[in-house]
Amino acid sequence: MKSILTYVVNKLSFASVLLVPLRFYNAAKTYTSLPWQILKWTFTSKEWTNYTYDLQDLNQEHLIYFISQITNTEIIKVREYIAELENDEKLKEYIRETTLKSDRSFLSDTEARYGRRLGWYAFTRIKKPKVIVETGVDKGLGSVVLAAALMKNASEGFEGHIYGTDINPKAGYLLEKEPYNSYGTIIYGDSIETLKSFPHKIDIIITDSNHDPNYELKEYETIKDRLNPGCLVISDTAHHSNKLIEFAETMNWNFLYFQEAPKGWFQGSGIGVAYKG
Numbered sequence: 397m398k399s400i401l402t403y404v405v406n407k408l409s410f411a412s413v414l415l416v417p418l419r420f421y422n423a424a425k426t427y428t429s430l431p432w433q434i435l436k437w438t439f440t441s442k443e444w445t446n447y448t449y450d451l452q453d454l455n456q457e458h459l460i461y462f463i464s465q466i467t468n469t470e471i472i473k474v475r476e477y478i479a480e481l482e483n484d485e486k487l488k489e490y491i492r493e494t495t496l497k498s499d500r501s502f503l504s505d506t507e508a509r510y511g512r513r514l515g516w517y518a519f520t521r522i523k524k525p526k527v528i529v530e531t532g533v534d535k536g537l538g539s540v541v542l543a544a545a546l547m548k549n550a551s552e553g554f555e556g557h558i559y560g561t562d563i564n565p566k567a568g569y570l571l572e573k574e575p576y577n578s579y580g581t582i583i584y585g586d587s588i589e590t591l592k593s594f595p596h597k598i599d600i601i602i603t604d605s606n607h608d609p610n611y612e613l614k615e616y617e618t619i620k621d622r623l624n625p626g627c628l629v630i631s632d633t634a635h636h637s638n639k640l641i642e643f644a645e646t647m648n649w650n651f652l653y654f655q656e657a658p659k660g661w662f663q664g665s666g667i668g669v670a671y672k673g
């Protein structure tokens with residue numbers, strides 16, 4: 397009996413050794429197109445940091461359901477808002493022209509690729525915020541997307557303003573021109589210092605400045621008494637930081653996370669949201 401058992405075990409381990417090349421092939425084929433995607437991007441993009449990209453189609457569907465769940469909004473409405481941004485040809489043209497004229501044009505692509513910012517847009521259209529804060533604006537792609545949403549809200553009778561912060565005095569060029577500059581202001585300097593003296597109550601805050609998790613937590617602590625009921629606290633670094641989870645727990649709020657799956661080589665970041673259920 398014992399020798400039969402030993403025979404079977406030996407046979408099985410031999411079979412698993414035979415499967416090694418197949419296992420290697422299965423794992424490796426997941427990545428075989430990656431070097432080509434990287435090579436193509438290296439020669440077709442000018443971006444150096446804060447990469448832009450479109451989301452994969454299924455990933456965009458996941459984003460729609462994520463937003464619907466958090467805001468208790470019908471899927472069809474969320475889809476409508478996402479399509480509204482995607483079809484906003486004036487905004488795309490504005491981004492193209494402003495990028496071409498900027499002194500950072502050699503580091504920036506002119507095509508508008510919004511990634512997770514589609515979600516920021518939909519949140520803004522649904523929540524009709526009076527005050528949005530975005531800490532860390534870089535070129536201002538997120539800011540101008542938010543300003544475009546606020547412009548649509550205003551046309552429906554809901555006024556709002558986005559306040560961006562950035563330590564770099566050259567940041568935010570995409571928000572400098574009409575009509576979008578009427579809906580947003582960049583405040584230059586350290587984000588926490590800006591938040592300490594920020595005079596308004598906040599409806600949506602997106603933290604995307606210094607990506608040190610302890611700095612991020614300090615941002616939440618600085619504004620926690622200035623959040624309006626129904627406020628959304630959004631982290632752009634929740635893919636590598638648990639600080640928004642910690643914040644949500646101290647507030648006794650919910651936390652949900654959406655992971656980007658970009659078209660192309662980049663692994664993406666995501667949207668962490670803390671909100672009162």
Ligand SMILES: C[S@@+](CC[C@H](N)C(=O)[O-])C[C@H]1O[C@@H](n2cnc3c(N)ncnc32)[C@H](O)[C@@H]1O
Binds near residue numbers: 533534585
């Ligand atoms: C990842 S980028 C922001 C991207 C932007 N939210 C977007 O949608 O494209 C981070 C920005 O944070 C700014 N930053 C870094 N440390 C900061 C600080 N302590 N205070 C304010 N801004 C800061 C950087 O200058 C940079 O422009």
